[in-house]
Amino acid sequence: MPQDTRPPAASPLTDRPRDLPWLTRLADAVLGARGCLLTFHRGASGREWSGLPNRNFYLNLDFLDRLLAYLSRTDWDIVTIGEAVRRAGSPGLATKFVNFSIDDCYRDTYEAVVPVFRRHNVPVTLFVTTGIPDATLPLAFAGLEQLLLRDRVRLEHGEMRLASDEARRAAFDRIAARWDGPAIGEHYARFCAMNDVNPDDIRRQHAISWEMLEDLSRDPLVEIGAHSVSHPHISSLAPDAAAREIGGSRERLEARLGLPVRHFAFPYGRAADCGPRDFAIARQCGFDSASTTRKGLVRAGTPVDRLPRVTLNGNQQSLFLAEGHLSGVSGFLARRLGRV
Ligand SMILES: [Zn+2]
Numbered sequence: 001m002p003q004d005t006r007p008p009a010a011s012p013l014t015d016r017p018r019d020l021p022w023l024t025r026l027a028d029a030v031l032g033a034r035g036c037l038l039t040f041h042r043g044a045s046g047r048e049w050s051g052l053p054n055r056n057f058y059l060n061l062d063f064l065d066r067l068l069a070y071l072s073r074t075d076w077d078i079v080t081i082g083e084a085v086r087r088a089g090s091p092g093l094a095t096k097f098v099n100f101s102i103d104d105c106y107r108d109t110y111e112a113v114v115p116v117f118r119r120h121n122v123p124v125t126l127f128v129t130t131g132i133p134d135a136t137l138p139l140a141f142a143g144l145e146q147l148l149l150r151d152r153v154r155l156e157h158g159e160m161r162l163a164s165d166e167a168r169r170a171a172f173d174r175i176a177a178r179w180d181g182p183a184i185g186e187h188y189a190r191f192c193a194m195n196d197v198n199p200d201d202i203r204r205q206h207a208i209s210w211e212m213l214e215d216l217s218r219d220p221l222v223e224i225g226a227h228s229v230s231h232p233h234i235s236s237l238a239p240d241a242a243a244r245e246i247g248g249s250r251e252r253l254e255a256r257l258g259l260p261v262r263h264f265a266f267p268y269g270r271a272a273d274c275g276p277r278d279f280a281i282a283r284q285c286g287f288d289s290a291s292t293t294r295k296g297l298v299r300a301g302t303p304v305d306r307l308p309r310v311t312l313n314g315n316q317q318s319l320f321l322a323e324g325h326l327s328g329v330s331g332f333l334a335r336r337l338g339r340v
Helices: 022-030 046-050 061-073 081-088 107-120 140-147 165-179 184-194 199-206 210-217 239-257 276-284 319-326 329-336
Strands: 034-040 042-044 058-060 076-078 096-104 124-128 152-155 158-161 222-226 263-265 289-291
Touching: 022 319, 034 081, 034 319, 042 061, 042 107, 046 058, 046 061, 058 061, 061 076, 061 107, 061 319, 081 096, 081 222, 081 263, 081 289, 096 107, 107 124, 107 210, 124 210, 124 263, 140 165, 140 184, 140 199, 152 184, 165 184, 184 199, 210 222, 210 239, 222 239, 239 263, 239 276, 276 289, 319 329
Parallel strands: 034 096, 042 058, 076 096, 096 124, 124 222, 222 263, 263 289
Antiparallel strands: 152 158
16 A cells, blocks of 8 residues: 555554454453564465465465555554564553564565565564575575476476476475475485476575665664574574574674664474573573564563564465454464464
8 A cells, every 4th residue: 555545653542443343342452452473484476376386385465465454454553573572561551563574584575575564664574594695595495386386397206297286285295294304405405406407596596685685674664683594493402503593693694784683583483493491592692582483462561582473374365364363362272272
């Protein structure tokens, strides 16, 4: 939505419009002021999104556009993580706020996703995995996805025909499940060799570059945070290796971009991926906050070294489901079902 047609800026809870959706009205009455941190990885617009083999990993940017317009209409402030942390530390929390963060950061962050936030004139946080611009990560799943867009691919046991988007999605899920683990780099290198492609060419098409990040870091709407060096499961590392991943990504970003990096997001971010020891390491590395992907809301007094965030699944393009996140229902259900 262009800037000049936006409704007036968010107003306090006491001055909210009467036409709010019922779930929002109920949550406003029960919970009042609250924050919701939303995260996703990649973005693609309408038609491109439909054909992607791993499309749940991408937010449909047409839906993002609708969601941002909806948030503006329903009185949500869109804020940086820095501002969310400030509000969590303030007992007189008086507004509803939402933050969007993009984890990992691929080339589409620069080319397609940040421009949507700019069009709405709202901030966005980028949690960068520094191994992507440093070219130390192979981006195997991005490469697998790209090769599955072909009509056929060669696998170790023969050739696979890919006749439809559905076949491509099924193939992605099957192969990605087989590759997931420490040997992923070897699986991917063999796959590339069998299909006559150079993984460096594919990586360059998907990776964000330092030049792009420098450009983004000069935008006042963009907040840069760290997301580790190589995207490991932090809790599985020895303490010194965990500190190198957490603190190393901050040092690399600060050195390359020349700005302070105050916020960290744990890779994967579920309960099994980061725990109290890791929250302490992030604090010792000097971060003002660390985010997880445990669902929940930010309220006054929420600990900022383990902020809850909700991952937006690209397949769920519904404002009603978004309302479920913003009202805390999805977090409540996740905790009840033990999905943390
Ligand atoms: Zn990540």
